[in-house]
Amino acid sequence: MKISIAGTGKIVHEVMHMIAKELSEEVKVTGIYARPLSEEKAKALVEATGSSAIVYTDYDQMLREAEADFVYIANANHVHYSYARKAMMAGHNVIVEKPIATNRADTDTLFDTAIQRCCYCLPAYSLLYMPLFRKITELLPQLGKITMVHCCYSQYSSRYDKYLKGEMTPAFDPACAGGSLMDLNVYNLCLTIGLFGPPRASYYMKNTGYNGVDTSGTLLMRYPSFMASLTSAKDSDGHSFGCIQGEKGYIEIEGPVSVIRKFTLHLNGQEPVTYEADANRHRLNYEFSEFSKLIEDKEQCHITIPYVCRVAQEIAIALDRMQEI
Secondary structure (H helix, E strand, O other): OEEEEEOOOHHHHHHHHHHHHHOOOOOEEEEEEOOHHHHHHHHHHHHHOOOOOEEEOOHHHHHHHOOOOEEEEOOOHHHHHHHHHHHHHOOOEEEEEOOOOOOHHHHHHHHHHHHHHOOOEEEEOHHHHOHHHHHHHHHHHHHOOEEEEEEEEEOOOOOHHHHHOOOOOHHHOHHHOOOHHHHHHHHHHHHHHHHHOOOOEEEEEEEEOOOOOEEEEEEEEEOOOOEEEEEEEOOOOOOOEEEEEEOOEEEEEEOOOOOOOEEEEEEOOOOOEEEEOOOOOOOOHHHHHHHHHHHHOHHHHOOHHHHHHHHHHHHHHHHHHHHHO
């Protein structure tokens, strides 16, 4: 599978190094689009990963010249929509980082464009491609009636000190779809909607910074038999975990649910059973392997891809509601 990339941020570095280490035979990066100020950064990344990718500072030029099965959209949240749509209008399949778009209308437009242009628009919600997430879906019925869901993801942002000094970066800029909900809590949202579908009602309580951005907050979601409490923070560190409680037991996820490396099934009256991910496989390996299979054989992803797209649409609807509150 050949991909070209829009963006030079942290996730791009993670993907490039993962491909170089684990998927060099299956995935080849042919081009990277970087803003002029980030051109040298992109060239250094290409050199560090031993890639033969060409660095472009003109996105349209990359779309014309870089041979690729997919364009991977991995730049700032607020431009995912425009970059993905432009790529599809140019005839390319796209992989779009989370959130695929910042509202429901743009998300629906991207999927509609994919249908009209006969191409793929694949959400890169890595959690949904992980084997341990699928294992949780298999074990969930053993918990009986679900009574409570808790997810917490706190990580002091490397850009928070700059923000406090008045230096604005996309991570804390509302105009760039920054903030705790869009960055960290979207993982908690992905797990919950991925397992249980859309909520009946929701409410977002947030701590806001001087420019109105949510630096931390708790999202409450009402389901028919339970409440889900989803908390995230970019202004402080804390204990990150996931817990799904039922009348017959609970599932405890260690660490942030963005990377399910380990979870334990606790059933009433039984010894706990722990499940662990392959320590030698990067968390992003699973989704790119899935995309690669799609190029090789379109039938191999006939279940996963439509499911992930439905979850992405429901997440977009939830984000719309949160922005209205």
